[in-house]
Amino acid sequence: MRSLEVREAQKKFLIDDEDPRPTRFFMQYHYRRKNSGFRDYKLRLDEALQDDPYSEKLSSLKRKWEAYEYRNDWESYEDERRSRKADVCYFFFI
Secondary structure: OOHHHHHHHHHHHHHHOOOOOHHHHHHHHOOOOHHHHHHHHHHHHHHHHHHOOOOHHHHHHHHHHHOOOOOOHHHHHHHHHHHHHHHHHHHHHO
């Protein structure tokens, strides 16, 4: 997918998903680095809010983001990613 398509898909994810918190965003788009994941989440959230400035869901996400309520989401994402990798490795060796 080209970068413009990815950005649009990410923005659509934030608008359409029922719980578009950062952990789910990182999992959906398979981020490897915290900085790029956080940067992209913030940028897409701002873009989605520009498209729909009256969305209560997006406004709530923005307030929580700015209040640092999602500061542990990257660690949750890494834990989930390690867990999935371990499950695949375990299945492979059975």
